[in-house]
Amino acid sequence: MLPIRLSLIGLIALMTQAVASPDLRHLQAFEGLRVARIELEGNRITKDHVIRRELRTAIGRPLRLGDFGADLQRLDNLDIFSSVKVAGHARDGEVDLVLRLRELPFAVPYISYDITDEDGLSLGPALKSVNMLGRDVFVAGYLLYGGRTLYLLDLSAPWVAGNHVSFDLELSRVERDNELDGFQEISYEVSPRIGTYVGDHGRAAVSMSYMRVEADRSGHTLSPSNRDHLVRLGGSLGYDTRDSWGNPHVGWQNEIELSQTGGALPGDGDFWTTHVDVRRFQPAGRDRTLVLGGLLSLQQESGTDDFPEYMDYRLGGANSIRGYEVSQLGRTLRGRNQLLATLELRGPLLPVREYELLNQTADLGLAWALFADSGLAWNSRSQLEWERVATGVGAGIRLLMPIVDMTRLDFAVSEQGDLRVHFAVFSKLKAQRFRFR
Numbered sequence: 204m205l206p207i208r209l210s211l212i213g214l215i216a217l218m219t220q221a222v223a224s225p226d227l228r229h230l231q232a233f234e235g236l237r238v239a240r241i242e243l244e245g246n247r248i249t250k251d252h253v254i255r256r257e258l259r260t261a262i263g264r265p266l267r268l269g270d271f272g273a274d275l276q277r278l279d280n281l282d283i284f285s286s287v288k289v290a291g292h293a294r295d296g297e298v299d300l301v302l303r304l305r306e307l308p309f310a311v312p313y314i315s316y317d318i319t320d321e322d323g324l325s326l327g328p329a330l331k332s333v334n335m336l337g338r339d340v341f342v343a344g345y346l347l348y349g350g351r352t353l354y355l356l357d358l359s360a361p362w363v364a365g366n367h368v369s370f371d372l373e374l375s376r377v378e379r380d381n382e383l384d385g386f387q388e389i390s391y392e393v394s395p396r397i398g399t400y401v402g403d404h405g406r407a408a409v410s411m412s413y414m415r416v417e418a419d420r421s422g423h424t425l426s427p428s429n430r431d432h433l434v435r436l437g438g439s440l441g442y443d444t445r446d447s448w449g450n451p452h453v454g455w456q457n458e459i460e461l462s463q464t465g466g467a468l469p470g471d472g473d474f475w476t477t478h479v480d481v482r483r484f485q486p487a488g489r490d491r492t493l494v495l496g497g498l499l500s501l502q503q504e505s506g507t508d509d510f511p512e513y514m515d516y517r518l519g520g521a522n523s524i525r526g527y528e529v530s531q532l533g534r535t536l537r538g539r540n541q542l543l544a545t546l547e548l549r550g551p552l553l554p555v556r557e558y559e560l561l562n563q564t565a566d567l568g569l570a571w572a573l574f575a576d577s578g579l580a581w582n583s584r585s586q587l588e589w590e591r592v593a594t595g596v597g598a599g600i601r602l603l604m605p606i607v608d609m610t611r612l613d614f615a616v617s618e619q620g621d622l623r624v625h626f627a628v629f630s631k632l633k634a635q636r637f638r639f640r
Contacts, residue, residue, distance in 0.1 A: 526595020
């Protein structure tokens, strides 16, 4: 175990202070000139105000390339354009700026997939719009079958008022064989969330959710009816300085979330949940990025029988500790609380660029990664022992794409020397927050 843990220390030594930024060298001759016009080209669907509200560069003020580069990055973060390019034209001591935008498809029907270590692969039809009504509103519907049956409607409106006041809503129905807990599970969830920016980098949100969990046999729910009704109310504070949301190279992404879950009916649960999520993206050379992440999750029940077993954390798999199967490690390394640490070194194989097929465009890239994961799950203080910490290391490939940020193929080795292959959607640091993982 010691050599694996020392490998974490060795990777930290690779950190440098290089910072990536958009290449605006072709505009250097216009630095300091008064901006006369900012023209938009190519936004056939996207409303002009959705684009212009991201721009700090203003007509009548001097052009500052540092500020303008940040404007372009904010447009890229919208995840509705396959490319954002800019041209400049000098005129009478002033400069006209032209933004040339290429939009992602407005709506795409396709075959979607979902992969979790608990349930395996699920496939089915999906319909997704990343820019509904031209207002940067994301709407998607999924019908997936296989490892689990999933019906999901997902909506995200990231800026509906004020300083990025946002609204998110998720509606889902899941039917699956919960092998680790030993019952057939049917769950329904409704989860609305309202968020806002606090300044440029602060984040705040309030959320609630209603979840109904049904079991096909007794002894697995808090309610003797084999049906639990759980209502959760919570809030979060965050700090986000990432340079890029899809493929960060430098910055912090931190969040503290506190929620209270109670039963909609007597006897259906009463417990508090706290998440402390810290992520640092640190340049490690011109193109490489060192990612350090830590997640502490605490679930404290109010009484002796107020916490449902299906909310336990079970470690192992692509989204907690790679190198182990959750069906094996998760049977012993489990509990209401968890602590996960992740270290990844990433670099490009094929830099993100725009591709076109049948008059449709998308920005895609391919990257490599070296990683190490460690973690512990527990119920009581007596289980907080160094010997219970599990660690895995490995290497993998990431397909970088819009919306889901990446699909991962990882090859990982446990402390016992066992090799595991993991395939998953979303970054590991994002997916480890999900209930199904």
